[in-house]
Amino acid sequence: MPMYSEEVMEHFTNPRNIGEIENPDGIGEEGNPVCGDMMKFTIKVNDGKLEDVKYFTFGCGAAIAVSSMVSEMAKGKTLEEALNITNKQVAEALGGLPGNKMHCSNLGADALHKAIQDYMEKQGIQPKEQSSERSAGNE
Amino acid sequence: MKSINLDYIAATPVDDAVLQVMLPFFKEDYGNPSSGHTLGEKPRQALEDAREKVGRLIGAESKQVIFTASASEANNLVVKGLIAAGKKRGNHIISSAIEHFSVLNQLKTLQKEGFEVTLLPVDRHGLIDPQALKEAITDRTILVTIQTANPEIGTIQPVKELAAVARENEIPFHTDATAAAGWIPIDVDDMGVDLLSLAGDQFYGPKGAGALFMRKGIRVRPLIEGGIQEKGLRAGTENVPAIAGLGEAAKLAYETMEPRTQKVASFRDQLKDSLFKEIPHLHLNGHPEKRLPHNLNISVEFVEGEALLMRLNMAGIYVSSGSSCTSQALKSSHVLQAIGVSPELAQGSLLLAAGKDSNVEDIPYITEQFSQVAELLRKMSPLYHQYLKEGKINANVQ
Numbered sequence: 001m002p003m004y005s006e007e008v009m010e011h012f013t014n015p016r017n018i019g020e021i022e023n024p025d026g027i028g029e030e031g032n033p034v035c036g037d038m039m040k041f042t043i044k045v046n047d048g049k050l051e052d053v054k055y056f057t058f059g060c061g062a063a064i065a066v067s068s069m070v071s072e073m074a075k076g077k078t079l080e081e082a083l084n085i086t087n088k089q090v091a092e093a094l095g096g097l098p099g100n101k102m103h104c105s106n107l108g109a110d111a112l113h114k115a116i117q118d119y120m121e122k123q124g125i126q127p128k129e130q131s132s133e134r135s136a137g138n139e
Numbered sequence: 140m141k142s143i144n145l146d147y148i149a150a151t152p153v154d155d156a157v158l159q160v161m162l163p164f165f166k167e168d169y170g171n172p173s174s175g176h177t178l179g180e181k182p183r184q185a186l187e188d189a190r191e192k193v194g195r196l197i198g199a200e201s202k203q204v205i206f207t208a209s210a211s212e213a214n215n216l217v218v219k220g221l222i223a224a225g226k227k228r229g230n231h232i233i234s235s236a237i238e239h240f241s242v243l244n245q246l247k248t249l250q251k252e253g254f255e256v257t258l259l260p261v262d263r264h265g266l267i268d269p270q271a272l273k274e275a276i277t278d279r280t281i282l283v284t285i286q287t288a289n290p291e292i293g294t295i296q297p298v299k300e301l302a303a304v305a306r307e308n309e310i311p312f313h314t315d316a317t318a319a320a321g322w323i324p325i326d327v328d329d330m331g332v333d334l335l336s337l338a339g340d341q342f343y344g345p346k347g348a349g350a351l352f353m354r355k356g357i358r359v360r361p362l363i364e365g366g367i368q369e370k371g372l373r374a375g376t377e378n379v380p381a382i383a384g385l386g387e388a389a390k391l392a393y394e395t396m397e398p399r400t401q402k403v404a405s406f407r408d409q410l411k412d413s414l415f416k417e418i419p420h421l422h423l424n425g426h427p428e429k430r431l432p433h434n435l436n437i438s439v440e441f442v443e444g445e446a447l448l449m450r451l452n453m454a455g456i457y458v459s460s461g462s463s464c465t466s467q468a469l470k471s472s473h474v475l476q477a478i479g480v481s482p483e484l485a486q487g488s489l490l491l492a493a494g495k496d497s498n499v500e501d502i503p504y505i506t507e508q509f510s511q512v513a514e515l516l517r518k519m520s521p522l523y524h525q526y527l528k529e530g531k532i533n534a535n536v537q
Contacts, residue, residue, distance in 0.1 A: 012449065018519045033483035033522060036443060036463040036471065040521040056521035058486075060445035060464035064519070105464070 004061060005095030011065035016072055019054040026122070028114025030107040037063040039111040041070075045119055050074050050082055053112070062097050062105035069094050070108035079116055085109050141455035143501050147433060147494035148290055148318070149459060153384065154343040160387040161345065164380040172377055173366065182379045189386025193350050196389040197316070197335060198326030205351045205369045206382050210317040211241035212362070213336035213351035214284075216372070217313045218245045220359030221282055222254075229279035231255040235267050235296075236477040237289050239315055243473075255279070264426035265294030265478050272304045283312045287325070287335075290318035291461060291474045291490055292425030293434025302331040311357055317341060317349075321392035322400055322431050333357050339381075343495070344388030348381035399495050404432035406497045411435050413506045418513050422484055424475060435491040436461075438475075438484040441523035442516040447489055450516065454508040461488040483522065 004012070024042035031038040037059035044052035053074045057067040069090050074082045087106045091097045097106060120126075153161075164185060170178030172186055190201040207213045218232070234246055236258045246256045257275045259267050267285060276283075283305040288295040298314050305312035313334035316325060321342025327335055334357060338349040353359065365374025392399075415421050420440035439447060444460030451458055459465065461472030463486065475485040517523040 012446075013453070015519065020524065029521070033486055036486050038521055056519055056524055058441070058520045058522050059443050060462070061449045062464075063443070064446060101464075 003098060004065075005097075007069075007093070007095040008062060008065040008097065011068040011094065012061045015064055015068040017052075017054050017068065017075070018056070020056060021052055021054050024115075026115040026117075026119030028111045028116070028118055030111035030114060031059070031063075033058060036060060037105050037107060039063065039067050039107055041067075041108075041111045041115040043074075043112075043115045043119060045079065049076060049078050050116075051076075055108075055111070060101070060105055062101040063107070065094055066090055066097075066106055066108040067111075070112050074112055079120070083113055083116055085112065141501075141504060143456045143505060145491040145493060145497075145505070146457045146459050147497075148341075148490065148492035150340060150346070151343045151494060153345050154388060154391060156391060157344055157384045157387045161380040161384040164383055168379075172379060173368065182377075185379055185383045185386075186377055189382045189389075192386040192390040192393075193337075194352075196320065196325065196393045197337070197352055198328055199335075199352045203327075203352050203354060205353060205372050206377065206385070207349040207351055207373060208347055208378065210315065210336045210338035210341075210349045211239075213338075213349050214239070214241040214313075214315055215245060216351055216359055216362055217284065217334050217336065218242065218249075218282065219362060220372075221311065221357075222249075223360035224358040229277075229281040231257070231277055231279040231281065233257045233259065233272065233275050233280060233283045233285075235259045235261060235285050237261055237265060237292075237294075237474045238284070238286055239290065239317065242284055242286075242315060259285070261294075261477050263479050264429070265289055265292050265474070266426065266429070267296055267301065269297060269300040269304050272301055276304070276308050276310065280308070280310050283310055285312075285314060287314045287316040287319035288323065288431050289425070289474060290434075291472060292436045292478065293318075293430035294426045295319065295323065295429045295431065298330050298332065302333075305333075306331055318431060318434075321389070321396075322403075322433060324396060327352055327354070339385030339388045342388050342392045345381045345384040347378055348385035350385065395495075400432040403493050403495060403497060406499055406502075407433060407435050407491075407493050409499055410491065410493070410502050410505065411437075413502050414509055417506050417510050422480075424478065424480060424488060433493040433497075435493070437489055437491070438480065439487045439489065439513050440484060441487070441520045441526065442513065443486050444488055446516050447487070447512060450512040451508065454512070456505055456508055459490045459492075461490065462486045 021042040025045040026043045028041045039057045041055045053071045055067045087109045168181040170182045172183040190204045193204050194201040250256050259271050302312040311333045314332045315336045320337035333354045335352040340346045361372045363374045422438040424436040444462030445464040448460050463471040471485040
């Protein structure tokens, strides 16, 4: 078991916002079971804001904590604000992740962005340039 | 807070009797076994006592036993030492896909240096077919090295049959018995093996002492050159306390073999039955019968192993996993891959290794916690919800 920060352990022990929104406005999936981590985010959008964010996660301690943190960070944000959440910010908010977990488990922001893009496509909204920087800060 | 170790494959505590045998050699009888004076006598005698005890555990003569610092070192001495001795000309080594990394990684390096390596496949239970070995042998083969039993899935190989094939072709046969020694009866003559590795920390001896059995006529070059300790095959002042401890552990393992391993196997079987009864979607990895008495390896469908390990750890239950997240290399178990376990199930694999002090009275607690953890993690797994949905769809179709 890697050394995890207190924040990671706290979110792993008490993950927030688990679940799947019925009739979601957007769905985003990232990862796969072969690499060991997989996340599915569903979002509810109201008045340009993320009214609700839920997820299901298959993965290690870091992946579960990341999903939980992303859901907390994104809830209540405007779509633009949420699209600007980076994997790096998520890791920082969790007090850091072990080096070897940065790439494989830190997929939460990517999955969230996919859900938002899914919503935008359904609504016919053109995504802005910055929203395509899915992997920004993933180093 | 409960503290239940189900990871005795990682380490066993040093037995009290073993510790008592070790202690004098730290201070009282601290001498160097190579000394010609009185201070060397007891340490020298301790090494020879240990050699005899280890020999007895594996049916070997004491003069055929060489002490090392670990089983990994013994495995390195076999592969590198045999090649360096160059007695039999050739460049081909045969092993299996599920060996320990102390064998596999050496073979990988040798391949880069131009050696040919054949890794025999295993069936879905982890067994190697002696016929496959027969077909893999060429006139360039210089060594066959196949483990006695697998530490991860517990499968016990038909070593006797495999060694017979090697012997017919006059090729040295080595078996890595690290996971098996002390847990199943071993007799090097009955098995017909030429070399065998083991380590005492697998059976209540201290860390830092291993041994290599080497049949007369086999030649290896030392990895560490210097003094003529261990007949010149392992230079460096002997770790007398650890070797004395290994010897005593071997003696105890030999003397208690039947009742101890029966008790452990009974615990393992009851735990398995309890878990499979209470928790749906579990899969057994490894052979249903031909397996080490303390080994239970199961995949928990729809969830990932490290999360399971961490949640069980919070409940005071210590296990290990073959998931990629729990390995430093971030690769899922090569053993589970070789027996054809799907990537998803390999990620959800747990190794439960019992020990002589495992208590059947803990099984209800372990089962209850295991069940809760599996349910909690499944409830947040997209794979589980996908399964539930597809189940419903199938039901509607019917």
